[in-house]
Amino acid sequence: MRTFHIYARLTHKYRAGWAELDRHEYVTTLRLTAPKLLSIDDDGTKDRIVHGRISAKQREQARKVWEKLPRQGRAPFKQWLCAAVSEAFDYGCRCEHDCCGHYQNHAMARMYGRNVVVKVHSYRNI
Numbered sequence: 001m002r003t004f005h006i007y008a009r010l011t012h013k014y015r016a017g018w019a020e021l022d023r024h025e026y027v028t029t030l031r032l033t034a035p036k037l038l039s040i041d042d043d044g045t046k047d048r049i050v051h052g053r054i055s056a057k058q059r060e061q062a063r064k065v066w067e068k069l070p071r072q073g074r075a076p077f078k079q080w081l082c083a084a085v086s087e088a089f090d091y092g093c094r095c096e097h098d099c100c101g102h103y104q105n106h107a108m109a110r111m112y113g114r115n116v117v118v119k120v121h122s123y124r125n126i
């Protein structure tokens, strides 16, 4: 199990490779397994899966952050938390040109009760 600090992205001014320049707020900390490879194609495209659990204390910590957000335009709590977890795994390079060959990650987190499942799709920019 590895510890992941989850931050909610409060602004969306920058694209993927520069997302850390947007404003973020600490949400909670999760203990997650290392990514497990599900499949890999000849071109290096791969799908991985990460499992974990969220404790009642962690969930309460996240809810306190969510409750401080403006109600108007706020996603439902579970959807908002899943988006924050997903973004912890998203990655895009900063190259100005396509075909650089770097991996780009797109993640989708789901929660089933206290279980957290994150599917990470990675592909090379070729």
Ligand SMILES: [Zn+2]
Pocket: 093, 094, 095, 100, 101, 102, 125
């Ligand atoms: Zn690149």
